[in-house]
Amino acid sequence: MNFDLTEEQQLLKDSVTRLLADRYSFENRKTFQASPDGWSRDLWRQYAEIGLLGVAFSEADGGFGGGPVETMLISEAFGKALALEPYLATIVLAGGLIRRGGDAEQRAALIPSIASGELLLAFAHAERQSGHDLFDVGASAKKDGASFVLNGEKGLVLHGDCADKLIVSARSAGARRDKAGIGLFLVDAKADGVSRRGYPTQDGMRAAEVTLTNVRVEPKDVLAANGDALPLIERIVDEAIAASSAEAVGAMSEALDMTVDYLKTRKQFGVPIGSFQALQHRASDMVVALEQARSMMMLATMMSAEENAAERRKAISAAKVQIGRSARFIGQQSIQLHGGIGMTMEYKLGHLFKRLTMIDILFGDADYHLERLSKSDGLIG
Known part of the structure; x- marks a missing residue:
């Protein structure tokens, strides 16, 4: 199976990564969070201008005809930046219900306004x-x-x-x-x-x-x-789990990068602490956990479009289990390797761990989905 991105997907990834790198510093994020909405409407308009809000919808409905992979790329970038905007709520959850459950008139009335950033759901x-x-x-x-x-x-x-x-x-x-x-x-x-x-x-x-x-x-x-409506709700929640899994992978990736940088710069006994073999082993374990999560994120992304509800649900639950376990491990290791600074409100790492913890709980934590998976005879049944 070819996992390479198409030219259009790579351009999308580069565009959102570049925008967030320019506009979403940790200091800017604190400013956005302190605003009345708790996020940036100016950035939301910029998301609309570069097409992020219309990617998930078909061209016939006023979107750009993307799919789960495009949503994955956007969500992963948002996770790395700790973006606060209502992408999951408006585009993936409510927008998904309209995309799959609305009639032609409802889609025509709502989707163009969603894609342009004018309508929040x-x-x-x-x-x-x-x-x-x-x-x-x-x-x-x-x-x-x-x-x-x-x-x-x-x-x-x-x-x-x-x-x-x-x-x-x-x-x-x-x-x-x-x-x-x-x-x-x-x-x-x-x-x-x-x-x-x-x-x-x-x-x-x-x-x-x-x-x-x-x-x-x-x-x-x-x-x-x-x-x-229950089958539709279940399907959209499965799509939301796939998107939030990508967001978690982005946050885990950022936590790992911050930790490795810290190990290279923090000195003890006159040398960087990253030269200590025990800490190198812990960082290596974090890399393994991240790649396990990334693999299951890709599985969830592919299976979120599966028409067979039972097979889709098993794959989504399996991904949720691994994402939750990896998120907890990487978050805990990152905090421990940083020491006290990792939990301060002035440092991004603690906020990443909070978001990872909430993503684990959202739509059922790892234990809930492990039980659900066991009742369906496992991923391969």
Whole structure:
């Protein structure tokens, strides 16, 4: 199998890497994080100008016709820079639901605005009791003529505090943990009955708690009303796991580079500590863990487009297990080899470790996916 990038993919990688190198120093990141949004709208517009926000969508819908590999390249660069912008929330999660679940009119109305950076979206799905079970949905969608009325609460809505519109999962039939009966509804974030409480997460990103009280949704804003939205949600979450795996690999790569540089410059007993064989062995183990994670990132990227849901889910879970294990190992080793400076707020490394920890937890940690993989007879069953 040929893993070389095409000319267009290499140009995309070079463009985003160059932009982030120019604009996303650690000091700049602290400035972005301190802004009201917690990220840079100016950079978001630049992402749109160089095509990053339209890559995932087809040309017929107003995008640039990219696929999982292009999303991987962008996400890996964002992970290395610790980018704060709502790419995962708007493009991968909510944008993915529209790309795969919206009808022609909905795609035509929304995707060009997403690609141009004018429209921000968030996926409001998780609930307090649901854990990592995507089918556990208690929010209700009651039919009222041709419309629906939504009630319920959603938690940890990634970048939900700045979104212009929310894609909300709600139950139109069945009991709370039934796999059937779940619908998807597009809701204006400022609509009557919608309240949001935004907050920073531990890794410096943003999220929101969302409450829906008698929120009316017209037929044109219904993505899936027949209670059959769960397979679509599972597929988009698998794509999001693949993207976040690439982000984790980018963050791990940056942590390793910083650690190797530190070993070369920090002196003890008059020599660089990188000359000590024991520390060389630990750095070598970090390289092995990174390459294991990179291999599974590539598997997740390729399998995220797999139509067979069972096979796709096994590959995604296997990748999540390795990404989580490698992230913990590289993060811990990086901190230990740096010493106390590694955990200071003024140094990038500790922030990388925080982000890696949150990526491990997002959509189920390594232990959760190892259990899920074991129940499906393993990756090769």
